[in-house]
Amino acid sequence: MSAEIEPFPTARLGDHARAGIQAAVAALPFGGAVNELANAVISPALERRRERWHQKLAEVVEEIKSKVDDFEQLADNELFVTAVLEASRIAAMTHLDEKLDLLKNVLVRLAVDTDNDDFLALQMLRFVDALTPEHFLVLRYCSDPEGWFDARGINRPNLYMGSPNSIMNDAQLPVVGASREIVLRDLSDYGLANTESLRTTMTETGMWGSLATDLGNALLAFVSETDRD
Numbered sequence: 001m002s003a004e005i006e007p008f009p010t011a012r013l014g015d016h017a018r019a020g021i022q023a024a025v026a027a028l029p030f031g032g033a034v035n036e037l038a039n040a041v042i043s044p045a046l047e048r049r050r051e052r053w054h055q056k057l058a059e060v061v062e063e064i065k066s067k068v069d070d071f072e073q074l075a076d077n078e079l080f081v082t083a084v085l086e087a088s089r090i091a092a093m094t095h096l097d098e099k100l101d102l103l104k105n106v107l108v109r110l111a112v113d114t115d116n117d118d119f120l121a122l123q124m125l126r127f128v129d130a131l132t133p134e135h136f137l138v139l140r141y142c143s144d145p146e147g148w149f150d151a152r153g154i155n156r157p158n159l160y161m162g163s164p165n166s167i168m169n170d171a172q173l174p175v176v177g178a179s180r181e182i183v184l185r186d187l188s189d190y191g192l193a194n195t196e197s198l199r200t201t202m203t204e205t206g207m208w209g210s211l212a213t214d215l216g217n218a219l220l221a222f223v224s225e226t227d228r229d
Contacts, residue, residue: 046092053091056100063104064111067226079118080110083125090129098133102223109226124222127190134175136223138183141171142193142211143220164207165198192216 065071074080087103094100106125110116141148145164148171149156157170175183187193193211212220 049092049095052097052100053088056091056104060104060107060111063108063226067108067112074111077111079116079121080107082122083107083110086122086125086129090125093129096133098136099128102128102133102136105223105225109222112226120218121222124219127192127219128223130190131186132183134179135183135186136220138173138175138180139187139192139212139216140220141168141173142187142195143217144210145171146208159207160204161201162204162207163197163199163201164209164211167207168198187216192219 061071064074068074084107087107091100091103103125106128110121145167146156148154152172154170154172157167159166173180184193184195184198188195191213193216194213195211198211210217
């Protein structure tokens, strides 16, 4: 019978989260006015982030407990331990709840799946660090434009010829203008989406085709919630 796990993260997980916060503080160039900034502004904010991440780690623990037989065996899963440390560093550097949710999903997946490739798994975690929620939102659209319209009850434009960009403009994406251009460029640069043909005129089938690469689809699957038993 496995040991009983407290609802709040174990000391091991808590220590990892704290290490990420302490590393963020240590990176500050203390001295003079910077000390005042650190003490009055940065340290309280980092403490709030630590508490938010602790609460998210509590959710990680509870979800993992519902999916694995022996939580304590994760101490021998070096990839998972590395991921917790890296996720804690990333959590200290963000104010976005959406990114914490992505980190949570990654940790649960690494705990549950036993056949992860170390290099690819850590690269996926680095994508979470480098990208914003806006990147993941646009990538989800790029992966399945038809599904995006249908899931949101948006009427599809009745076009027989056109460009993928023309239907993207009707998709009610909350990322628009220069922000969308930056996101699309980044997705292309990271090899997550093929955006070079966005403004190319093509048939209806081509317009509605997926723009996401295999790597982009793999990333979306990796950061999604794992199926519950």
